[in-house]
Amino acid sequence: xxxxxxxxxxxxxxxxxxxxxxxxxxxxxxxxxxxxxxxxxxxxxxxxxxxxxxxxxxxxxxxxxxxxxxxxxxxxxxxxxxxxxxxxxxxxxxxxxxxx
Amino acid sequence: xxxxxxxxxxxxxxxxxxxxxxxxxxxxxxxxxxxxxxxxxxxxxxxxxxxxxxxxxxxxxxxxxxxxxxxxxxxxxxxxxxxxxxxxxxxxxxxxxxxxxxxxxxxxxxxxxxxxxxxxxxxxxxxxxxxxxxxxxxxxxxxxxxxxxxxxxxxxxxxxxxxxxxxxxxxxxxxxxxxxxxxxxxxxxxxxxxxxxxxxxxxxxxxxxxxxxxxxxxxxxxxxxxxxxxxxxxxxxxxxxxxxxxxxxxxxxxxxxxxxxxxxxxxxxxxxxxxxxxxxxxxxxxxxxxxxxxxxxxxxxxxxxxxxxxxxxxxxxxxxxxxxxxxxxxxxxxxxxxxxxxxxxxxxxxxxxxxxxxxxxxxxxxxxxxxxxxxxxxxxxxxxxxxxxxxxxxxxxxxxxxxxxxxxxxxxxxxxxxxxxxxxxxxxxxxxxxxxxxxxxxxxxxxxxxxxxxxxxxxxxxxxxxxxxxxxxxxxxxxx
Ligand SMILES: [Zn+2]
Numbered sequence: 001x002x003x004x005x006x007x008x009x010x011x012x013x014x015x016x017x018x019x020x021x022x023x024x025x026x027x028x029x030x031x032x033x034x035x036x037x038x039x040x041x042x043x044x045x046x047x048x049x050x051x052x053x054x055x056x057x058x059x060x061x062x063x064x065x066x067x068x069x070x071x072x073x074x075x076x077x078x079x080x081x082x083x084x085x086x087x088x089x090x091x092x093x094x095x096x097x098x099x100x
Numbered sequence: 101x102x103x104x105x106x107x108x109x110x111x112x113x114x115x116x117x118x119x120x121x122x123x124x125x126x127x128x129x130x131x132x133x134x135x136x137x138x139x140x141x142x143x144x145x146x147x148x149x150x151x152x153x154x155x156x157x158x159x160x161x162x163x164x165x166x167x168x169x170x171x172x173x174x175x176x177x178x179x180x181x182x183x184x185x186x187x188x189x190x191x192x193x194x195x196x197x198x199x200x201x202x203x204x205x206x207x208x209x210x211x212x213x214x215x216x217x218x219x220x221x222x223x224x225x226x227x228x229x230x231x232x233x234x235x236x237x238x239x240x241x242x243x244x245x246x247x248x249x250x251x252x253x254x255x256x257x258x259x260x261x262x263x264x265x266x267x268x269x270x271x272x273x274x275x276x277x278x279x280x281x282x283x284x285x286x287x288x289x290x291x292x293x294x295x296x297x298x299x300x301x302x303x304x305x306x307x308x309x310x311x312x313x314x315x316x317x318x319x320x321x322x323x324x325x326x327x328x329x330x331x332x333x334x335x336x337x338x339x340x341x342x343x344x345x346x347x348x349x350x351x352x353x354x355x356x357x358x359x360x361x362x363x364x365x366x367x368x369x370x371x372x373x374x375x376x377x378x379x380x381x382x383x384x385x386x387x388x389x390x391x392x393x394x395x396x397x398x399x400x401x402x403x404x405x406x407x408x409x410x411x412x413x414x415x416x417x418x419x420x421x422x423x424x425x426x427x428x429x430x431x432x433x434x435x436x437x438x439x440x441x442x443x444x445x446x447x448x449x450x451x452x453x454x455x456x457x458x459x460x461x462x463x464x465x466x467x468x469x470x471x472x473x474x475x476x477x478x479x480x481x482x483x484x485x486x487x488x489x490x491x492x493x494x495x496x497x498x499x500x501x502x503x504x505x506x507x508x509x510x511x512x513x514x515x516x517x518x519x520x521x522x523x524x525x526x527x528x529x530x531x532x533x534x535x536x537x538x539x540x541x542x543x544x545x546x547x548x549x550x551x552x553x554x555x556x557x558x559x560x561x562x563x564x565x566x567x568x569x570x571x572x573x574x575x576x577x578x579x580x
Contacts, residue, residue, distance in 0.1 A: 016379055018189055055182055055204075060389040067125050067162035070132025075142050078150065086237075088141045089251035092191040095234065 004037035005030055111348070113341045114318060115276050116268035116307040119283060120261050121293045122230060122300070123166045129229045129260035130157030130199065130388075137299050141253035149258035151195030156387050163260035164206075166292040167227045168393060168401045170262050171207025173286050173408055174222045180392035181206040181226070183385040191252050192231040200228035202382045206391065212266070212286075213410055214278050215428050221267035232257040262292065268307065268318065273337040277330050280304055285409040285432070297329055304333055309354075310344045319344070320354040324368055326361050336361040340368050412436050420449030426457065433461050441472040447479035455479065459496050466500040474499050478506040488565045491515040515563070523556070523564055527572045530555040542577045549573065 010029045014021045021029070075088065084091035125135050131148035147155035171178050184202035205226030212220045233256050238248025264283065270276050284302060287293035294301050309321035324340055327333045344354050359368035393401075407415075409431050416427040416436045420443060430436050435456040442452040460467045460475070478499065482492040487510060495509045530552050531538050541548045549570060556569045 016187075016381065055384065055390045056386075058389055061180075061392045063158065063389050064161040064164065065132075065158040067127050067160050068132060069127055069134055070146070072133045072144050072146050073150075075140075075145075078142060078145055086251055089235070089253050090142070090191070092234075092250050092252060094238075094247045095191060095236070095250050 004034045004041070110313055111310040111341070111345055112313050112315070113271055113273075113337070114268050114309045114311060114321075115270035115273075115337055116321075117264075117266045117270065117276060117279060118305040118307070119264045119266075119280065120230075120303040120305075121170070121264065121287050122302075123163050123260040123262060123292050124294055124301075125160055125162045125166065125260055127160060128258040129160050129163050129227070130258055133255075133258065135259050136255070137296075137301070139255055141255060144255045145257070149194075150254060157199065157385075159388060159391065160260060163227065164391060164393070165401050166260075166290065167206055167225070167262050168398060169290040169405055170264070170287060170292050171210065171225050172398070172402045173290050173405055174207070174210035174212055174225060174264070176207035176210030176222060176225055178207055178393060178398050180204070180390060182390055183227075183388045184382045185385050187381045190231075191250060192234050192257070194232065194254060194257060198229060198231065199385050199388070201226035206393075212279060212283060214275070214282055215410075215413065215424060216275075216278065218275065220269045220275075220279050223265045223267050225262055225264045228261050228263060230256050230259040230261050268309075268321075273334040273341075276306065276337055277334045280330060280333060282409065289406055289408055300328065303328060306333065306337055306340075308337055308340045308344070310341050310348065320356050322354070322356065322368070323358045324361050325358060325371070332361055332363055335363075335366065336368060339366065343368065416440065416453075419443050420453045422450060422453050426453060429457055433457070433464065433467075435460060435467060438467075438470065438472050438475055442476040442479050445476045445480070447476055448483050451482065452479055455492075455496060459493055460500065463500050469503070470500060471503065474504070474506055481506060481510065485565050485568055486510075487515060488563065490562070522560070523568060524572060526556045526559045526564065527552075527569060527576065529559065531573075531576060541573065 007026055007030055010026050010033060011021075014026070014029075079085040079088070079090070082090045122135075127133060128135050128144075128149055131146050133144040133146050133149055136144065148157055168178050181201055182204040183199050185197040186200050186202070187197045189196055205224045207225040208223070210222035210225065212222060214220065232252050232254040234250045234252050236247035236250050238246075266279065270279060280302075284293070284295045284297075287302070288295040296302070297304075304327040306324045306327060307321045308324060309319035311317060311319040322340060322344070324336050327336055340359065347354050358371040360371055361367075362369050412431045413424060413427045416422070416430055416439065417424055419440055420427070427436075430439055430453055433456070438460070439449075439452045439456050443449050455475075460470060475496075478487075478492060478495055481487045481495075482489065487495065491510065491513075494513065495506050495515070498504065498509050499506060534552075534555070537548045537551055541552065552573055553564075553566050553569045556564050557566070
C-alpha cells in the first residue's frame with residue numbers, strides 16, 4: 001500500500017495547528033494518521049452513486065434561538081483567565097502581518 | 101505615475117466589491133451577548149464567543165431573517181445553506197476559526213440595479229461572524245508593523261455579518277461608489293444595517309484589476325482592504341488602477357496580493373502576510389445543523405421588506421414628472437413621502453420636489469418634524485398665486501423652525517399676493533410711464549422684462565408674483 005501521508009505532510013499540518021513536534025512524534029503520527037486515512041479510503045471505496053451527500057449526522061435543520069439578550073460574563077473574571085491583560089483588554093504578543 | 105488620460109485610453113478597469121455588513125440584531129450570531137457598538141471593552145463576551153471549551157453555538161433567528169431580506173432585496177435565490185469553520189490563528193478570533201458559509205451560502209445569483217441604469221451582478225451574500233478588534237501599542241502611531249504588543253476587545257467577536265460579493269462587473273471608481281451607496285440604501289431599507297460606515301457597520305474590500313481596452317480576459321487582481329468611506333473607496337480604486345497601469349506600461353508583472361489603502365498617504369500599500377498562501381482547512385461546523393428556509397418563511401420575510409429605493413425613485417419620477425437624478429436626491433433625503441402627500445392633494449409636483457430639495461432639505465432634522473398637511477397647504481397657496489415664491493420660502497422656513505399653519509404665518513407677516521386688479525393697475529402704470537421701454541418690449545427685446553418686473557415689484561412692496569407680472573406684460577403686448 002502506498003504511503004497515504006508523508007512526514008512533510010504531517011509537519012505542514014503540525015505547523016498549521018501550531019504544534020511543536022519532535023522527530024519521534026512526527027514519525028509516530030505518520031503511522032497513526034496513515035491508519036486513519038486507510039479507514040477513510042475504505043469508506044471512499046464504497047459505491048455511493050445515487051446517495052445524496054450528508055450535510056450533518058443529525059436529522060435536524062433550522063435550530064434557532066430568539067434574538068434576546070442573555071447575561072454576559074463578568075469582565076474581571078474573563079480577563080483573569082488570560083495570560084496577560086491590559087487596559088481591560090486581552091494583551092497579546094505583537095502581531096506580524098495583517099490577518100486573513 | 102502614468103498620465104491617467106493616456107492610461108484611460110489604453111486600459112479598462114475591472115472591479116468587484118466585497119461588502120461586509122454588520123446586522124442590526126440585538127444579540128450576536130451564536131450567543132445572547134449584546135451586539136452593540138462602543139460599549140466598554142470585553143463586557144459583551146461569554147463562553148460561546150470567547151471559544152471556551154464545551155460551549156455550543158445556537159443560530160440567531162433574526163440574523164437569518166435579515167440575511168434573507170438582504171438576499172431577496174438583491175434578487176438572489178435564497179437556498180438551503182451550511183456553516184463551515186474557517187481555520188486560522190489570529191488573536192482577533194479567539195476560537196482560532198471563524199464560522200462562515202463556504203460552498204453552500206444562503207443567497208446566490210442576484211443583481212443590483214444602479215440609478216444610472218447599469219446592473220451589477222451579485223455572486224453571493226452569505227452569513228458569517230465578525231472578529232474582535234485589535235489595537236496596537238508602541239511602534240508607529242497605532243500601526244500593526246513595529247508594534248510592541250496588541251490589545252484585543254472581543255465585544256465584536258461573533259457579531260452577525262452578511263458578506264455581499266459582487267461579480268467583477270464594475271468599470272469605474274464612480275460606479276463602485278454608486279454601487280456601495282445604493283447597496284447601503286437597500287441594507288438600511290431592509291432594516292438589516294444602520295449603514296454607518298464610520299462605525300464600521302459597512303466595510304468594503306475592492307478587487308481591482310486592469311486590462312487592455314476592449315479585452316475581455318481578466319487581469320491579475322489585487323484586493324484592497326480598509327476602505328471605510330465612499331471617498332476612500334473611489335480614491336483607492338483610481339490609485340490602485342494607476343499603479344497597475346504603471347507596472348504594465350513598464351513591462352512589469354502585477355503580483356496578486358492584498359493591499360491596504362492608506363488615506364493619509366493617498367495610496368495602497370502591500371500587505372505582508374499574503375506572501376504565504378493561507379490554508380483555511382474549511383470543514384462543516386459540527387455544532388450547527390443545516391439552515392433551510394421553507395417557502396412560507398421566505399415569503400413572510402419578502403412581504404415585510406419595505407419599498408426599495410429603486411421603486412421609490414420610479415414612483416416619484418412618475419408622480420412628480422421630474423428626472424431620475426432629482427427623484428434620487430429626494431429619496432436619498434427620505435423626503436419622497438412628504439412630496440407624494442402634497443402631490444396627491446393636487447400640489448404641483450415639480451414645485452413640491454424643488455421646495456423639498458432646496459428649502460426643506462436645508463434643515464433635515466426639522467424636516468422630520470414637518471407636518472405634511474402644512475407643507476401641502478403652503479404649496480397650494482403658492483400654486484394659486486396667493487404667495488410669491490419669496491414669501492412661500494419665508495413661510496416654509498418658519499414652518500420648519502416653529503411649525504404652525506401657513507395661512508396664519510402668512511397673515512402674521514402681512515403676506516398677501518397682490519390681487520388681480522391691483523396687479524393689473526401696477527402693470528399698466530409701469531407701461532404708461534415708460535413708453536420707450538414698452539416699445540422695445542413689444543419689439544421682442546426680452547432684456548427689458550426684468551426692468552418692468554422690477555418696477556411693479558417696487559410699486560407693490562414686493563407682493564407681486566414675478567411670473568404673473570411677466571404673463572400680464574405679454575398679454576398687454578399681444579393686445580397691441
Ligand atoms: Zn457571547
